[in-house]
Amino acid sequence: MIQLMPGRANHRAEMVSLMSLLEDLQKIIDDRNRVSTSPSELYCYSLDASQIEGMPDVVVRPLSTGEVSKILKLAYHQRVSVTARGAGTGLAGGAVPLKGGIVLDMSAMNRVTEVDVANLQAEVEPGLVRDDFNEALKPYGFFFPPDPGSSAMCTIGGMIANNASGMRCVKYGTTRAYVLDLEVVLADGTVINTGSRVLKSSAGYDLTRLMTGSEGTLGVITRAKLKIAPLPKARRLILTAFSSAEEAGRAVVRVLSSGIAPSACEILDRTTISVLKQCDKRLVLPDGDVVLFEVDGTEASTEEEVKGIAEACSPTAISITMAQSQMAMEDMWAARKLVGASISRLQPEKSRVYVGEDVGVPIKRIPEIIEKVQEISDDVGLPVMKFGHVGDGNLHVALFIDVTKRDQRDKLMEAADRIHVAALDLGGTVASEHGIGKARAQYMRRQHGPALDVMRAIKRALDPIGILNPGKLDLESE
Amino acid sequence: MIQLMPGRANHRAEMVSLMSLLEDLQKIIDDRNRVSTSPSELYCYSLDASQIEGMPDVVVRPLSTGEVSKILKLAYHQRVSVTARGAGTGLAGGAVPLKGGIVLDMSAMNRVTEVDVANLQAEVEPGLVRDDFNEALKPYGFFFPPDPGSSAMCTIGGMIANNASGMRCVKYGTTRAYVLDLEVVLADGTVINTGSRVLKSSAGYDLTRLMTGSEGTLGVITRAKLKIAPLPKARRLILTAFSSAEEAGRAVVRVLSSGIAPSACEILDRTTISVLKQCDKRLVLPDGDVVLFEVDGTEASTEEEVKGIAEACSPTAISITMAQSQMAMEDMWAARKLVGASISRLQPEKSRVYVGEDVGVPIKRIPEIIEKVQEISDDVGLPVMKFGHVGDGNLHVALFIDVTKRDQRDKLMEAADRIHVAALDLGGTVASEHGIGKARAQYMRRQHGPALDVMRAIKRALDPIGILNPGKLDLESE
Numbered sequence: 001m002i003q004l005m006p007g008r009a010n011h012r013a014e015m016v017s018l019m020s021l022l023e024d025l026q027k028i029i030d031d032r033n034r035v036s037t038s039p040s041e042l043y044c045y046s047l048d049a050s051q052i053e054g055m056p057d058v059v060v061r062p063l064s065t066g067e068v069s070k071i072l073k074l075a076y077h078q079r080v081s082v083t084a085r086g087a088g089t090g091l092a093g094g095a096v097p098l099k100g101g102i103v104l105d106m107s108a109m110n111r112v113t114e115v116d117v118a119n120l121q122a123e124v125e126p127g128l129v130r131d132d133f134n135e136a137l138k139p140y141g142f143f144f145p146p147d148p149g150s151s152a153m154c155t156i157g158g159m160i161a162n163n164a165s166g167m168r169c170v171k172y173g174t175t176r177a178y179v180l181d182l183e184v185v186l187a188d189g190t191v192i193n194t195g196s197r198v199l200k201s202s203a204g205y206d207l208t209r210l211m212t213g214s215e216g217t218l219g220v221i222t223r224a225k226l227k228i229a230p231l232p233k234a235r236r237l238i239l240t241a242f243s244s245a246e247e248a249g250r251a252v253v254r255v256l257s258s259g260i261a262p263s264a265c266e267i268l269d270r271t272t273i274s275v276l277k278q279c280d281k282r283l284v285l286p287d288g289d290v291v292l293f294e295v296d297g298t299e300a301s302t303e304e305e306v307k308g309i310a311e312a313c314s315p316t317a318i319s320i321t322m323a324q325s326q327m328a329m330e331d332m333w334a335a336r337k338l339v340g341a342s343i344s345r346l347q348p349e350k351s352r353v354y355v356g357e358d359v360g361v362p363i364k365r366i367p368e369i370i371e372k373v374q375e376i377s378d379d380v381g382l383p384v385m386k387f388g389h390v391g392d393g394n395l396h397v398a399l400f401i402d403v404t405k406r407d408q409r410d411k412l413m414e415a416a417d418r419i420h421v422a423a424l425d426l427g428g429t430v431a432s433e434h435g436i437g438k439a440r441a442q443y444m445r446r447q448h449g450p451a452l453d454v455m456r457a458i459k460r461a462l463d464p465i466g467i468l469n470p471g472k473l474d475l476e477s478e
Numbered sequence: 479m480i481q482l483m484p485g486r487a488n489h490r491a492e493m494v495s496l497m498s499l500l501e502d503l504q505k506i507i508d509d510r511n512r513v514s515t516s517p518s519e520l521y522c523y524s525l526d527a528s529q530i531e532g533m534p535d536v537v538v539r540p541l542s543t544g545e546v547s548k549i550l551k552l553a554y555h556q557r558v559s560v561t562a563r564g565a566g567t568g569l570a571g572g573a574v575p576l577k578g579g580i581v582l583d584m585s586a587m588n589r590v591t592e593v594d595v596a597n598l599q600a601e602v603e604p605g606l607v608r609d610d611f612n613e614a615l616k617p618y619g620f621f622f623p624p625d626p627g628s629s630a631m632c633t634i635g636g637m638i639a640n641n642a643s644g645m646r647c648v649k650y651g652t653t654r655a656y657v658l659d660l661e662v663v664l665a666d667g668t669v670i671n672t673g674s675r676v677l678k679s680s681a682g683y684d685l686t687r688l689m690t691g692s693e694g695t696l697g698v699i700t701r702a703k704l705k706i707a708p709l710p711k712a713r714r715l716i717l718t719a720f721s722s723a724e725e726a727g728r729a730v731v732r733v734l735s736s737g738i739a740p741s742a743c744e745i746l747d748r749t750t751i752s753v754l755k756q757c758d759k760r761l762v763l764p765d766g767d768v769v770l771f772e773v774d775g776t777e778a779s780t781e782e783e784v785k786g787i788a789e790a791c792s793p794t795a796i797s798i799t800m801a802q803s804q805m806a807m808e809d810m811w812a813a814r815k816l817v818g819a820s821i822s823r824l825q826p827e828k829s830r831v832y833v834g835e836d837v838g839v840p841i842k843r844i845p846e847i848i849e850k851v852q853e854i855s856d857d858v859g860l861p862v863m864k865f866g867h868v869g870d871g872n873l874h875v876a877l878f879i880d881v882t883k884r885d886q887r888d889k890l891m892e893a894a895d896r897i898h899v900a901a902l903d904l905g906g907t908v909a910s911e912h913g914i915g916k917a918r919a920q921y922m923r924r925q926h927g928p929a930l931d932v933m934r935a936i937k938r939a940l941d942p943i944g945i946l947n948p949g950k951l952d953l954e955s956e
Contacts, residue, residue: 116840116842117731117735118728118731118841118842119840119841119842120731120734120735120841141735142735162680163680163684164680165678165680169678173651173655174678174680176684176687177651177655186932190928190931191928192926192927192928192929192932193926193927193929194929196905196906196907196925197840197905197906198838198839198840198870198871198905198906198907198910199838199840199841199870199871200643200647200652200838200867200870200871200872200907200910200911201838201907201909201910202640202641202642202643202652202691202836202907202909202910202911202912202913202914203907203908203909203913203914203918203921203922203925203926204691204914204922204925204926204929204930204933204951205688205691205692205696205932205933205936205951206641206654206687206688206690206691206692207929207932207933209654209684209687209688210683210684210687210688210936212684213680213682213683213684214683214684218683230734230735230736230737231737232737233737250596253595253596253598256598256708257595257598257619257620257708258708259708259709259710259711259775259776297737297779298737298782298786300778300779300782301775301778301779301782304776304778304779308776358680360676360677360678360679361676362594362597362599362675362676362677363596363597363598363677364594364596364597389678392676392677392678393676393677393678394678427674427675427676428674428675428676429674429676429679429680429681430681431679431680431681432676432678432679432680433678433680434680435680435681436680436681436682440681443681444681444682447674447681447682448670448671448681448682449670449671450668450669450670451670451671451672451685452682453668454664454670454683454685454940455682455683455685457939457940458683458688458936458939458940460939461935461936461938461939462932462935462936473682473683
C-alpha cells in the first residue's frame with residue numbers, strides 16, 4: 001500500500017494499491033523500461049549526496065511534458081506524492097522521496113531544444129546536464145554562467161529548483177538571473193508558462209522566480225528558456241595572501257568597491273592552504289589566508305583589472321602572485337575544485353560529510369564565521385576546512401569524520417547544528433546555494449520567522465493536497 | 479459609507495461609516511496633518527500619471543512600520559481597501575484607489591537608514607526618492623543603478639512595487655536584481671522580512687522577488703535592503719545610424735554577443751530623430767535609425783568597448799559618431815530624456831498620452847514591432863514616435879493627440895489596444911517596466927494564460943479578503 005497525502009477533509013480517502021497505480025501509470029507510459037519498481041533501482045532513487053534517505057514506490061522516466069502532466073493528474077486524484085529528480089547530486093535531500101510515492105526521473109528529458117543567439121537565449125529540457133549545455137553553446141561563442149561544483153553531473157532542472165550558483169556568481173549572478181521562462185506542470189497536471197522570451201517584463205507576479213529555488217514543491221519544471229552570456233575572450237588569475245581572514249575579507253570589500261567585478265573571488269583559509277600544500281607538492285601556494293581572484297573579459301580589460309586588484313590588496317597583503325600561465329591557472333582551479341576531498345587523500349580513513357556545508361553571511365562577517373567555525377571544530381574535535389565564495393558571503397565548511405567510529409557522527413551533527421545557528425546569529429542563511437531540502441528544514445522558522453507562514457500559504461494554495469515533494473522546507477503546517 | 483471588500487462568505491458584513499473609520503485611524507495616528515479627508519487632497523490622490531482615476535475616502539501618511547501594521551490590521555478587520563502610494567508617477571493606475579478606502583501615502587517614510595559599504599548595500603524607507611538615494615550614496619562612491627525616466631520624483635517603494643528599470647538595466651539589471659530584503663506588512667498587519675543582508679541565499683521561496691513587481695497587491699513595503707554598485711570612473715557615448723530599424727536591431731545583437739555589456743543601448747527611430755532635429759537645432763544627430771550606445775567602466779575599458787562597438791556596427795552602419803565631450807554627451811542624454819515631449823514643442827496643440835507605451839518583445843523582433851506600430855499609427859491617423867531600451871527589447875511608443883478633439887481619444891485607445899496585441903503576438907509583454915495596474919489589466923489572461931490562475935491563488939492566499947490595492951492586475955477571480 002502507498003502512503004497517501006492527507007489532503008483536504010472533503011477529499012476521498014480510499015487507499016491506493018501499488019498494483020492499481022502501476023496499471024494506471026502504464027496506461028500513460030507504454031514502455032516497461034520507463035516505469036520501474038525493481039528494488040535495486042528504487043534503492044538508487046532513495047538517496048542523494050546528503051545523509052537523507054527515503055524509498056520511492058515507483059520510478060517513472062517521462063519523455064515529454066504531456067506525460068508529466070498526465071502522471072501528475074493521476075497522482076493528484078489518487079493523492080500519491082511525486083518527487084521530481086535530476087541527477088541526484090543535491091546535498092540536502094531535496095530529491096529524496098520522503099513519503100514514498102512516485103519519483104519522476106527527469107534525466108531522459110535532456111535536449112537543448114533551441115539556441116537563439118539573436119535573442120541571447122536558449123531553451124532546454126530540465127534533465128540536461130549543465131556541462132553538456134555549455135558544450136552545446138560553445139560553438140555559438142556563448143555559455144551558461146552558473147557553475148556549481150557538480151556541473152559535470154547536475155541537471156539544469158535541479159539547478160533551477162535549487163537556485164544553484166557556484167564560483168562565478170559573484171560576477172554573473174545565480175541561476176535565478178538566467179531564467180526567463182519556465183514551463184511548469186502544477187500539482188493537478190495543469191501546464192503553465194511563468195514568463196516568455198522577453199528579457200525584461202513587469203506584468204504580474206514573478207512566478208519564474210517563485211518557482212526558481214522552490215525545490216519541486218510547487219510544480220515540476222519541464223522546460224526552461226534561459227539567458228546565455230557571451231564567452232569571455234580572456235581570463236587571469238591572481239592569488240593574494242593575508243595574515244588573517246579578517247584582513248582577507250577587508251581586501252575583498254576594497255576590490256569589489258573599486259568597481260572591479262571579479263569573475264571569481266574565493267577564500268581558502270590557512271588550514272585549507274596547508275592541507276592543499278601537503279596534498280599536492282607541485283602547487284605553488286602562498287602562506288596565510290588566501291583569496292583567489294579571477295577576472296574575465298578582454299586581454300586589455302583583464303590586465304587592467306588585475307592591476308586594480310593588486311592595488312586594492314597591496315596595503316595589507318603579505319603576498320600577491322599572478323598565475324603565470326594557462327596551465328598554472330588550471331592547476332589552481334583543479335586544486336580549488338578538489339579542496340573538499342583533499343584531507344581524505346592525506347588521511348584515507350577520514351571522509352568528508354556534507355552537513356553545515358553551505359552557510360552564508362553578510363560579506364563583512366566572513367571573518368567572524370570563519371573564526372566561529374574553527375572554534376566549533378576545535379570544541380567537538382573534528383578537523384575542518386573552510387573555503388568558499390567570499391565575494392557573496394558563502395562559506396563552504398568541510399567537516400571530516402572517521403565513518404567507522406559511531407560517536408563521530410553525533411559530534412558531526414552537533415557541529416553542523418552549531419554552524420547553522422552561528423550563521424543565523426550573524427544575520428546569515430543556512431543555505432546559500434545548496435537548498436534546504438530536508439537536511440536544513442528545521443532552521444526555516446528561525447531563519448524566516450512569520451515569512452515561513454507566507455511560504456506555507458503559497459504551498460497550500462498551489463498544492464492543496466500536498467503531493468509535491470512532501471516533507472521538505474518545513475512547508476507542512478502543524 | 480465606505481465600499482467594503484467582498485471577503486469570504488463567513489466574514490461579518492456590516493457597513494463601516496467613514497466617521498467611525500476616521501476615529502479609529504486617529505487613535506493610531508494622533509496627528510491631524512497625517513490623516514486627511516479634505517476633498518482637494520483626496521482629489522490629488524485620485525490620479526497618477528495615467529488615464530485611470532479613483533477617489534479615496536481617506537489619506538493617511540504613516541511614519542513607521544508600526545503605524546502601517548496597525549492601519550492594515552484595522553482595515554483588515556473592517557474590510558476597507560488599502561492602496562499604498564509613493565510619488566504617483568505610475569503610468570498604469572497602480573497607485574489609484576479604485577475601490578476608495580484608505581490611501582497610504584508612504585512619501586514621509588523617506589530616510590536612508592543605513593549605508594553599509596562593507597556589505598555593498600544600503601537600507602532605505604520606501605518613500606525615499608530615487609535620485610535623493612543616489613545623492614546620499616555619491617559620497618561613498620556608490621550608486622543604485624535602476625534609473626526610470628521619473629528618477630527625480632519616483633520613490634524606491636514604487637520602483638520595487640513595479641520592478642522599475644530604465645536605460646541602464648541592459649547592463650545592470652532591473653530593480654529586482656538589487657532587492658536583498660523587504661520588510662513587508664501583510665494584509666492582516668503581520669510584519670515579515672522576505673530576505674536578509676546576505677547577497678545570496680537558497681533557503682525557501684523567493685518572497686523578495688514575489689513582492690517585487692506585485693504592485694502593492696500582496697503587502698505594503700515598509701523598508702528595503704538594497705544592493706548598491708560602485709560608481710563607474712568613466713563613461714563614453716557612441717552614436718550609430720542604420721538604413722533600417724532591422725539593421726539597427728541586428729547590430730545591437732552583434733554588439734551584445736561580442737561580450738560588450740553597454741551601460742545603455744537605446745534606439746531612436748527615424749521619425750523620432752527627425753522630430754528631435756527640428757526641435758533642437760544644436761543637436762548633432764545623424765540621419766536614419768539611430769542606436770545610442772553608452773559604456774561605463776575605466777578609461778581604458780571604455781575606450782576598448784567603444785572600439786568593439788564600432789567594429790561590430792561598421793559592416794552595416796551608415797554612420798558612427800563618438801560624443802566628443804562631456805557636454806555633447808549630456809546634451810544627447812537630455813535630448814533622449816525629453817524625446818517623449820518633443821513633438822509638443824513643435825505642435826503645441828498635441829499632447830503625449832501614456833497608453834500602449836511600454837511593450838516589450840524578444841530583441842530580434844524589435845524591427846517588427848517598430849514596423850507594426852508605425853502601421854497602426856498610419857492606420858488610425860495619429861502621430862507616433864518610437865524609441866526605447868532595445869538592448870532588452872523594450873519599445874516606448876509615444877502617441878500624440880489633440881486633447882481638445884473628442885474622436886482622437888477613441889483612436890488613441892484603439893491604437894494602444896492594437897499595439898498591446900501586436901506585442902503579445904510577437905511573444906512579448908504588454909508591460910516591460912511600467913507595470914500592469916488597471917490600464918493593462920485586460921491583457922493579463924492573454925499574456926499569462928493559466929498562469930494567471932496561479933497569481934490569483936497566491937493573491938487569495940495572502941490577502942483573502944482582497945483589501946490590498948483591489949481592481950489591479952486582473953487578480954480578482956470571476
